[in-house]
Amino acid sequence: MYLSTEVAERERQANQSRVISLSTWALSIALVGLAISPVTRNNRPTKTALLLSAAALTASSQASATNLATHDRVLQDFRDISDNQRQQLIYEAMKPADILKPSEVIAAPPALLTHNISAEIAANLKSTVLLGAPRAGKGYALAKALELLPDNVDLWLIDPKDDPNESHYWPQVPVTQRVRFDVTTLNSEAVDDKVSGLFERFLLASSSAERPKLLVVDECSPGLSKGMTPKAYKAFMGRLATICSVGPSKGKFVWIMAQASTVEDLAMTSGNKASFRLAAVGHAQQTEKSWYSSLKRSMQVEPPADALTGYIQMLDSEWGYSQPFQLTPTDAHRANEPEFGPESQAVLEYFQQHHPDNPRTLRQLTQAGFARKIGLTSQPAMRAAIAPLASAELIAEDDGGNFLLAPS
Amino acid sequence: MSAPQILIENQNALGHNVEQISLDTNRVNIHSETTSRLANAISISSRGLWVDVSSWLVYCAAAFSVASLALDMGAAPWAVALLFGVPLISLTILIGAVIDRRPALAPHGMIRFLLLFIGAVIAVS
Structure with missing residues (x-):
């Protein structure tokens, strides 16, 4: 850091030199003018004295101009130094991104979302299709959503898997309003009877906006699509699609779980996408790439970003990290197992x-x-x-x- | 002035090799150095034009007025001619040399002669 007093002193000296130089120069010109004026023209000694004085003043003027040049040069050095220091201070205050040229700046990748499907679909009751690869956790996500639903929702369940490991998923559904069977052990007509039996009761049950009814269809495809007779399945899915589109005003909702690879079996396609909410769960590494591409084919959902890892969820066509499930007292027997990867x-x-x-x-x-x-x-x-x-x-x-x- | 050249001879497994190198030097070329210094003295400065011209004029006028006064006061003409003629001839030779060595400075040299003449007129008139 330079001394500002030294700079001030230099500036004072420079100004002094400038004044002396200019004034002596002007004075010497005036003396020459006086020397050639009629007053002194004929007085030879006076004229010579005036011209000699003018020469002396010119000499001192040039000496002062030389001093002025020196002072100016030193002052310019001070300015250069302080410019450098100012530049250095600005440089130190800048963030690394500001120092880079615009062409060198790498745009930050878009922030990755974190979804909590269970909470989001429970918060706003709407007919939902939940797609998920096998073992991706769609049953668990929907069971969590049921837990979060308000008490006034009338719950119904069709569970064609009857997996004993998943029997604790649906404690909120009244026993009389659920049908559970193993689709692999029944013939098609028996499956038709079970499904249509419960579905008829569901349709006949009263509902209103204050007490909506919700039918959960687990393993709709391929479980039901392969287990039922094609005619009955088509009729069943047609009714579900109708509920999706006209049900909300009467308080009728369905939640359908399926695997995306056979989503063409569902009546819900991208054509009537607006009538239901599409959600999906998967695993970034373990789920096959073809599963995501079939989802793109059938529902025009872009595959997840490469940066995503672990369990992922899709809502509104946007993939994001899956928020881990919160343990509840009913899950106490599972609490010893680590939830983390x-x-x-x-x-x-x-x-x-x-x-x-x-x-x-x-x-x-x-x-x-x-x-x-x-x-x-x-x-x-x-x-x-x-x-x-x-x-x-x-x-x-x-x-x-x-x-x-x-x-x- | 060209730098001194030396030869380096080398005999090794690859054969006999002679290499000529030039020694680095900080010596200056006296002729061109003299020329540029003379040119600096005679050329009319573009930065301090008015001060430069007027100071030349004033110095010339003072010198001629001193010579003129000496003649008026009865000094011997040969002494005055010797005292002021020698520097005057030297200055003339100087300007001529600059015009010779740097033809681009010929107008500057002519203006210096003109200023010399005007200075003499101021002193004598």
Whole structure:
């Protein structure tokens, strides 16, 4: 940093030199004018003295001009230095993105959504088609949604799987309003009878906007589409499509679960898409790519972004991370099993074993030994592994983007 | 002025090799250095035009007025001719040399002669 007093002194000297130089120069011209004026023209000694004085003043004028040049040069040096320092200060205050040229700036990828299908479809009752690959968790997502529904909803269920592992999914549905059977053990006519029997009772049951009725059809396709006779299945699906489009005003709703690979079996296509809500669940790595492409073929839903990992959900044609299910007391017997994937589990163990109080950035985590071992070397993958832990409030993120173990 | 050249001979497995290199040097060419300094003295400055011209005029007028006064006061003409003629001839030779070496500065040299003449007129009139 230069001394401002020194600069001020230099400026004072420069101005002084400028004044002296100009005034002596003007004076010398005036003396020459006086020397050739009629008053002194004939007085030779006076004229010579005037011209000699003019020459002396000219000499001092030139000397002052030389000083002025020196002062100006020093002042210019000070300006250059302070320019550099100002530039340096501006540079230090800038963010890295500002320093890059516009052509070098890499646009940040769009933020990835996090869906909670269960909460979202329970919050706003509407006829819904939930598509999901096998073992992707669509039954569990819908069971959670049933838990979140208000009490005034009249629940009905057709469950052609009758999987004992999933028997705890539907405790809210009254026993008299559910039909559960194993479609693989029955012939088509028997399945027709069971489905149409419950469906007739569902249609006849009273409903209003204050007490809506909701029919949950599990495993509609391929379970029912292959299990029922084609004629009965077509009639059944036609009625479901009608309920989708005209039911809401009468308080009639259906929730249909199916696998997207056979979605053509459903009466719901992209043509009458507006009458129902389309949701889907899948797994970014474990679900086959062909499942997503068939979903795109039948429903024009774009496949999920490559950055997504783990269990993912789709709502309104947008794929996002799946928010982990909140455990409820009825799930107590399942609480001992970890809900998290192996990657999230590894991250949690790393935090618990290595200085729990020490916050870490995403970059530090990807460079840790455990991350290299299980292949979590990219920051999006690490963020995906942390997301379920953060949702479960086991790991917290502070304002600076550092992660640390949440106090238990 | 060209830099000194030297030869380096080398005999190795690849054969006999002679290489000529030029030594780096910081010596200046005296002739061109003299020319540029003379040209700087005679050429009319573009930055300080009025000060430059008027100071030349004033110095010439002062010198001629001193010579004129000396003659008026009875000094020997040969002494005055010797004292003021030698610098005057030197200056003339200088301007001529600049015009010779840098023909582009011929107008500048002519203006210097003109200023010399005007200075003499101011002193003598």
